[in-house]
Amino acid sequence: DEVYRAGVYGHRPRVPTAARALQRRARERLGGRAYSYVAGGAGGETTQRANRTAFDRYAVVPRVLRDVSVRDTSVQLFGRRLPAPLLLGPVGALELVHPAADLAVARAAASLGVPMVFSNQASVSMEECAAVMGSSPRWFQLYWSTSDELVESLVGRAEASGCDALVVTLDTTMLGWRPRDLDLGHLPFALGKGIAQYTSDPVFRRLTEERAAASAAPAPARPGAAAGRDRQPRPTLAAVRALVGMARAWPGQLLENLRSPLPRAAVETFLSIYSRPSITWADLAWLRARTRLPIVLKGVLHPDDARRALDEGVDGVVVSTHGGRQVDRSIAALDALPDVVAAVGGRAPVLLDSGVRSGADVLTAVALGARAVLLGRPFAWGLALAGEEGVRQVVSDVLGEFDLTLGLSGHTAVDQLSPDVLRRVG
Numbered sequence: 001d002e003v004y005r006a007g008v009y010g011h012r013p014r015v016p017t018a019a020r021a022l023q024r025r026a027r028e029r030l031g032g033r034a035y036s037y038v039a040g041g042a043g044g045e046t047t048q049r050a051n052r053t054a055f056d057r058y059a060v061v062p063r064v065l066r067d068v069s070v071r072d073t074s075v076q077l078f079g080r081r082l083p084a085p086l087l088l089g090p091v092g093a094l095e096l097v098h099p100a101a102d103l104a105v106a107r108a109a110a111s112l113g114v115p116m117v118f119s120n121q122a123s124v125s126m127e128e129c130a131a132v133m134g135s136s137p138r139w140f141q142l143y144w145s146t147s148d149e150l151v152e153s154l155v156g157r158a159e160a161s162g163c164d165a166l167v168v169t170l171d172t173t174m175l176g177w178r179p180r181d182l183d184l185g186h187l188p189f190a191l192g193k194g195i196a197q198y199t200s201d202p203v204f205r206r207l208t209e210e211r212a213a214a215s216a217a218p219a220p221a222r223p224g225a226a227a228g229r230d231r232q233p234r235p236t237l238a239a240v241r242a243l244v245g246m247a248r249a250w251p252g253q254l255l256e257n258l259r260s261p262l263p264r265a266a267v268e269t270f271l272s273i274y275s276r277p278s279i280t281w282a283d284l285a286w287l288r289a290r291t292r293l294p295i296v297l298k299g300v301l302h303p304d305d306a307r308r309a310l311d312e313g314v315d316g317v318v319v320s321t322h323g324g325r326q327v328d329r330s331i332a333a334l335d336a337l338p339d340v341v342a343a344v345g346g347r348a349p350v351l352l353d354s355g356v357r358s359g360a361d362v363l364t365a366v367a368l369g370a371r372a373v374l375l376g377r378p379f380a381w382g383l384a385l386a387g388e389e390g391v392r393q394v395v396s397d398v399l400g401e402f403d404l405t406l407g408l409s410g411h412t413a414v415d416q417l418s419p420d421v422l423r424r425v426g
């Protein structure tokens, strides 16, 4: 109503309303590496496309002549009433698309009461974001570092920042094979973009200082003096590759890197500790013992993993393909949802992301059993085009369309949605 009325009285939106037009405009605005980093997926981007076609195989079958004049789109999640089954998912390195980055997203999210999931790869620290959000809900997303101490520190900071839940992302223990980034020699973190949660962390700063001190240690008197050489830290293979790639493909990027205010030791420290590919189910108990926050596992696609997660005392799962950025040819998130929902059997909330572009998509995922969905790329495009206002508009559009689709399909509350609302058409 509000959106239509504003238009009638001459207000025109700052960013396109339809998802495709939104992305097209963001592409024109950003171009190059920033656009490719956000838009790109793993391998042939098969999963990224599948995440969309999965939605297209479901059709809503509207019901008529039911009083839908008063509707309630709210849902309950981890002790909070949310305005709709929608959160802003963790999206890292946002500074690539807009200087206000996470801060603009935090302000927009708070103005709508929609939870924001702070990314572990954020461009602005969680404390700075929390400071502009009042009592509005926020969660923290964790990448499991090789440093236990750093994990503990990040979790403690998330608690102190008022986060309602901890999302542990499991599908990115290593960065996926992303041809667009590989071709451009692009690794935002090597430019110091998206490492604010680290550089604002006392444990990380100590680790960086130790590394810098070790690099500055005097070289051994004679080449081959074993003890001295052992103390020299070695750059990780990933760091070397990134720097060689940059040097070859992007002199401009190298320049940017040289201008980066970040000491090289911080980038090196980040590259060596950001993730731990060796984590297993056995590690979950360690985390469980260290936080009172609900733990939500992100990147669960197999029903057996969902069942196991619940058995291990986890409080929720996010069915996600990381937007098709990790395992190319992995099952689409929406295709994985029904089996995961059945495996969980109502014991905990199941969330979904990957491919959500509209209010109708939200309704489809919720009808298939998702308690809520996470929005990803669309709000990043809104941010790119119009900062905080752009994010607010993109999110309001999804909320508005969800409310309208709910009512126009004959429903007045989210808990009335079930698979019966849909037919499979493909």
Ligand code: FNR
Pocket: 037, 038, 039, 051, 089, 090, 091, 092, 093, 119, 120, 121, 122, 141, 169, 298, 320, 321, 322, 323, 324, 353, 354, 355, 356, 375, 376, 377, 378
């Ligand atoms: C992400 N995603 C992500 N996930 C996460 O757990 N931590 C992170 O730091 C990031 N960073 C990130 C950056 C960019 C540029 C993108 C596009 C995505 C994944 C994100 O949370 C979510 O799973 C996907 O964005 C969902 O897919 P769609 O809807 O964007 O296609």
